[in-house]
Amino acid sequence: xxxLLVEDDSxxxxxxxxxxSEAGHTxxxxxxxxxxxxxLSQEAFDAVILDVGLPDMDGFEVVEQMRARGFGLPVLxxxxxxxxxxxxxxxxxxxxxxxxxxxxxxxxxxxxEALQRRSGSTPAPSARTLGKWTLDPIKRRxxxxxxxxxxxxxxxxxxxxxLANEGRILTKKFLLEKVxxxxxxxxxxxxxxxxxxxxxxxxxxxxxSHLQTIRGKGYVIQALP
Amino acid sequence: xxxxxxxxxxxSTWRLGLLLAVLMVCSTALCITVAGWAVRRxxxxxxxxxxxxxxxxxxxxxxxxxxxxxxxxxxxGGHDLDQAVRITAADGSTLFExxxxxxxxxxxxxxxxxxxxxxxALLMQIPHQSKAHEILAGCQLLDDxxxxxxxxxxxxxxxxxxxxxxxxWVAGLVSAVFMLLPLAWFARHVLRPVQEMMISTRxxxxxxxxxxxxxxxxxxxxxxFATAFNDGLDRIDALTDELQSANDNLAHELRTPLARVRxxxxxxxxxxxxxxxxxxxxxxxxxxxxxxxLVQTILTTRAGEHKALKLHLEICDLCQLLADxxxxxxxxxxxRSQRLHxxxxxxxxxLIDRQRLNQAIANLLDNALAYTPKGGAITLALEVQSEHVxxxxxxxxxxxxxxxxxxIWSRFTRGSAATANTPGMGLGLSLVxxxxxxxxxxxxxxNRLEGGAEFWIKLPAGDPLASANGV
Numbered sequence: 117x118x119x120l121l122v123e124d125d126s127x128x129x130x131x132x133x134x135x136x137s138e139a140g141h142t143x144x145x146x147x148x149x150x151x152x153x154x155x156l157s158q159e160a161f162d163a164v165i166l167d168v169g170l171p172d173m174d175g176f177e178v179v180e181q182m183r184a185r186g187f188g189l190p191v192l193x194x195x196x197x198x199x200x201x202x203x204x205x206x207x208x209x210x211x212x213x214x215x216x217x218x219x220x221x222x223x224x225x226x227x228x229e230a231l232q233r234r235s236g237s238t239p240a241p242s243a244r245t246l247g248k249w250t251l252d253p254i255k256r257r258x259x260x261x262x263x264x265x266x267x268x269x270x271x272x273x274x275x276x277x278x279l280a281n282e283g284r285i286l287t288k289k290f291l292l293e294k295v296x297x298x299x300x301x302x303x304x305x306x307x308x309x310x311x312x313x314x315x316x317x318x319x320x321x322x323x324x325s326h327l328q329t330i331r332g333k334g335y336v337i338q339a340l341p
Numbered sequence: 342x343x344x345x346x347x348x349x350x351x352x353s354t355w356r357l358g359l360l361l362a363v364l365m366v367c368s369t370a371l372c373i374t375v376a377g378w379a380v381r382r383x384x385x386x387x388x389x390x391x392x393x394x395x396x397x398x399x400x401x402x403x404x405x406x407x408x409x410x411x412x413x414x415x416x417x418g419g420h421d422l423d424q425a426v427r428i429t430a431a432d433g434s435t436l437f438e439x440x441x442x443x444x445x446x447x448x449x450x451x452x453x454x455x456x457x458x459x460x461x462a463l464l465m466q467i468p469h470q471s472k473a474h475e476i477l478a479g480c481q482l483l484d485d486x487x488x489x490x491x492x493x494x495x496x497x498x499x500x501x502x503x504x505x506x507x508x509x510w511v512a513g514l515v516s517a518v519f520m521l522l523p524l525a526w527f528a529r530h531v532l533r534p535v536q537e538m539m540i541s542t543r544x545x546x547x548x549x550x551x552x553x554x555x556x557x558x559x560x561x562x563x564x565x566f567a568t569a570f571n572d573g574l575d576r577i578d579a580l581t582d583e584l585q586s587a588n589d590n591l592a593h594e595l596r597t598p599l600a601r602v603r604x605x606x607x608x609x610x611x612x613x614x615x616x617x618x619x620x621x622x623x624x625x626x627x628x629x630x631x632x633x634x635l636v637q638t639i640l641t642t643r644a645g646e647h648k649a650l651k652l653h654l655e656i657c658d659l660c661q662l663l664a665d666x667x668x669x670x671x672x673x674x675x676x677r678s679q680r681l682h683x684x685x686x687x688x689x690x691x692l693i694d695r696q697r698l699n700q701a702i703a704n705l706l707d708n709a710l711a712y713t714p715k716g717g718a719i720t721l722a723l724e725v726q727s728e729h730v731x732x733x734x735x736x737x738x739x740x741x742x743x744x745x746x747x748x749i750w751s752r753f754t755r756g757s758a759a760t761a762n763t764p765g766m767g768l769g770l771s772l773v774x775x776x777x778x779x780x781x782x783x784x785x786x787x788n789r790l791e792g793g794a795e796f797w798i799k800l801p802a803g804d805p806l807a808s809a810n811g812v
Contacts, residue, residue: 125597131604169593196596198637200653200696218600218633220626221607270668296669300700301634303707303769309673332610332623 117162117232119143122152122178123194124170128217132165135221141228149173149181156187163231165224168195168206176209183210190231194219200299222285222334229281246279246318246339247326258318265317270295274310275318278327278337287334311335354528361520369513373506380505384498388477389464396462396479396491399426404484408437415439423497425476427490428483436487444494447476457482467492474499534559538567547781550578581649588640588649595636603629638768641697645775652694652779659730659800660685662695663723666702670710670721678715685723689730691800693780698798701776701784704769705734705796712738713793729782730802737793741786749786750774773798 119136123129124147136143144159146152149170156164164182168175179191190212195202198216206214212234213227244251249258249265256272258265267275277294278286288307292298311327319325328336347356403411408428415426416439425440425447433451447467454465459482467476478492534556544552553574554567603626610622644650667683674681702721709719717737724731741749750770770784773796777784782800789795 125601127601128597128604131601131608134608135604196593196600198592198596199651200694201651204653217596218603218629221604221611296665298669298699298703299696300637300703301630302669302700302703304670304673304703304710306669306673309676312676313672330623331620332626333607 117141117228118160119228120152120155120159120161120164121145122149122164122170122175123147123167125167132224135224139225147171149175149178152178153181153185156182157185161189163190163192163228163235165192165194165228166211168193168197168202176205176211179206179210190235192224192227192231198299203299220285220287220289220333223287223290226281226284226286226290229284246275246337248320249318251275251279267314267317270310271314271317274314275337278335279339282337282339285330285334285336291335307335352532354524354532357527358521358524361524362517365513365517365520369510369517372513373509376509377502377506380502381498384495384501385477388493388495388498392464392477392479392491392493393462395424395493396481396489399491400481400483400489403428403489412437412439423494425490425492429488429490431486431488443496444476444492446470446472447492449478449490449492453480453482453488457488459484530558530560531563534563534567538563545574550574550581584649585644585651588644592636592640596633599629599633599636635768638772642768642772642775645772645779650697650775650779652697654692654694656690657693657695657698659689659691659693659723659732660687662693662699663702663721663732666699666706667721669703670706674710674719677710679710679713680718682718682720683722684720687723687725689723689725689802691730691802693800694776697776698780701773701798702732702734704773705798708769708796709734709736709738712736714738717793726802728802729799732798732800733795734797735789735793735795737791740788740792740794746786746788750784770796 119141121129121132121136121143123132123145126147129145129147133143133145143165144155144161146155147170149172152164152166166175166178170178175193175195182191191210193206193211193214194217195206195214196217203214212231215224215227246258248260250260252259253276256267256269258267274291274295277291288301291307292301308329311329315325315327319327326338328338330336347359399411399414402414411426411428415424418424421441422443425438425444427438427440427449428436429451430436446469448470449467450465453463455463457463457480462479462481464477464479467478469475474494474496476492476494478490480488480490483489538554538556541552541554553571556563556567559567606622606625606629610619610626613619613622641650663685664683667681671681706719706721713719713736719737720733720735722733722735724733750773774784777798777800780800782798784796784798786794786796
């Protein structure tokens with residue numbers, strides 16, 4: 117992907133550019149809304165990563181002007197303000213997704229990829245098998261020969277979200293939002309507990325788990341362990 | 342002092358009306374008394390002059406031309422209604438008497454009250470035998486030694502006085518009606534604006550911070566009051582906005598450096614081959630995430646306490662919301678061998694900030710899970726009543742000490758059952774309190790008789806659509 121990164125904090129911009137290039141993307145960095153709009157008219161980008169708090173105009177305005185000028189490319193907001201009103205305002209202004217600082221590199225990547233998928237550039241990966249299991253989305257269960265495991269609705273959603281980002285580390289925050297629609301981190305290890313439960317259902321005893329916990333970062337699923 | 346005169350709930354218009362009516366009656370009565378007294382004094386001096394005058398004239402006629410002349414003059418005067426004349430001899434016997442029927446019935450004295458000198462007249466009052474009327478009579482010694490008596494009743498004076506009194510009453514009543522005009526003025530320019538202000542303040546109390554006092558027709562004092570009050574509210578609003586933007590800035594100032602540190606740490610984590618270093622980085626990442634959450638919690642709590650929390654209100658089914666929370670915590674509770682029950686069956690729609698309320702409930706559940714021993718039970722319940730709904734979290738933990746019950750809601754206070762291993766910094770309940778407060782609700786806790794504690798969030802109930810229109 118070719119990305120436009122609009123961020124006034126140079127250190128964050130440097131890190132983000134580094135991550136993007138490590139993930140195989142190219143990016144152009146601008147530190148003001150006005151220069152970002154100029155860059156947009158000069159080059160074709162696949163998506164924009166846009167900081168809300170810019171020195172000359174806020175990110176919402178940049179998106180409004182972008183949309184008014186006919187740029188339809190996906191926009192991912194990057195912001196230090198964590199409240200639903202801002203989130204809604206950003207989405208209303210024409211943004212597509214929202215990442216709050218401090219953020220994990222995986223979260224940024226997962227969301228970027230989701231944006232890319234949504235804009236139709238690449239088809240959604242449809243991993244319909246998980247080790248020995250075949251997924252049955254209609255009945256929400258896993259089958260393997262005569263064996264079958266029923267999943268509860270949330271367990272199924274969790275599995276789907278993880279499979280859609282197979283091989284990528286997903287942060288707790290990302291899972292809470294995508295699976296439970298919760299935008300805060302509860303004090304109790306609710307995600308851990310749910311992952312453990314899912315693990316018990318899908319992993320063969322003694323085998324390496326499909327679901328790995330990466331300390332400090334999140335969880336990752338491998339269809340083939 | 343005056344307020345004690347009236348029933349407690351009597352509206353002020355009625356109070357003022359009653360006061361004015363009483364004052365009018367008193368002042369009219371006073372006017373009539375004073376005016377009546379003055380008129381009576383004047384009339385009686387006029388009456389004396391008339392009697393002395395007539396007496397003198399009749400004496401002259403008699404002395405000059407005898408009884409016939411006196412009789413003719415008296416008859417010609419036409420005083421049938423109020424005057425009488427008589428002549429008595431020195432021994433008191435009546436020689437002549439001209440007393441018309443209207444003037445009859447008075448007990449004339451037989452002799453003058455004292456020794457009369459020639460030309461001298463004496464006045465006296467003779468009461469009527471049955472009526473309240475009196476005669477003012479005078480007597481004078483005639484040249485032939487007889488005594489001339491002349492009397493005049495006060496019937497006419499009394500009628501005159503009565504007439505004046507009646508007129509004064511009419512004038513008093515008419516002026517009383519005019520004096521009630523200020524009442525209409527009072528109702529329009531004082532009472533109604535005050536009532537409108539009451540409605541506005543009630544709206545304010547209900548949390549509509551945009552409400553302002555309006556007093557278009559009010560008296561200047563009330564208008565000044567409303568202006569001063571509104572200025573105060575504007576200032577509070579400005580302060581709230583300031584606090585809000587200060588919060589936003591603070592969040593920005595803290596989150597951006599955290600993001601920088603986290604980014605570098607994450608890069609380090611991903612690129613190091615040293616397991617020990619990677620583990621340290623992972624712990625560092627966890628701590629940074631915790632710190633970011635803490636910053637957010639402090640800001641939310643602070644904003645909530647100052648009513649500066651921006652809510653994103655939407656209509657939600659509380660029953661569904663609780664079911665989702667139950668769903669979220671079920672696995673974690675099972676992991677700890679605790680049972681998590683849900684007692685919410687009937688749908689109950691309310692206008693709430695779903696994420697914030699979720700967060701408040703999550704905080705209560707976090708506490709319940711942390712303090713309930715293995716094998717214990719936790720209940721998440723919804724209690725719907727006509728005026729409010731309560732979200733309850735009951736546990737079978739150690740309960741709360743008396744000291745906990747009062748101070749547990751303040752920031753950085755942890756309950757007495759907390760140990761070094763119990764997670765949290767004592768911010769959870771103050772956040773719950775702040776979020777409940779921001780929803781115009783309350784939060785509270787008590788010990789259960791069966792053991793354990795019960796925490797609740799009380800939210801005002803009512804038609805969410807109606808309240809949605811009001812926001």
